[in-house]
């Protein structure tokens with residue numbers, strides 16, 4: 001079996017909804033002061049996104065309204081409301097990368113893929129997300145593809161990087 005298939009299966013297995021796991025994540029953090037963000041990070045790490053069931057569970061357990069939980073989820077770029085594609089390309093939109101053309105390159109790529117920020121290709125292969133500084137400012141425009149850093153991504157290099165995933 002190809003390595004890519006094994007990776008996909010492993011990803012799917014680790015991101016299956018599991019209410020016991022969700023309860024464990026809440027139990028591990030609810031005693032903290034300001035438990036919401038650690039809980040949400042734990043949920044996203046476990047499930048790959050923040051499902052509706054998680055919003056309901058957190059609201060009930062922290063005695064908050066669902067609107068309050070949604071407010072936090074939508075405020076932070078890190079949290080996804082939908083499962084990501086099999087590959088995730090995070091493009092830096094912070095100032096140093098903008099100064100070397102990241103926005104134009106990203107706009108070209110998103111237009112070609114027919115996506116907005118946070119969108120996933122219809123075949124589920126690639127999600128393109130924004131990130132605000134990867135600490136690679138000297139090598140901008142910078143990006144992460146499946147967690148691996150890439151720098152000096154002019155338009156052609158960005159296209160080639162995205163093509164690896166689609």
Ligand code: FES
Nearest residue numbers: 092097134136137
């Ligand atoms: S501004 Fe893009 S890596 Fe810092």
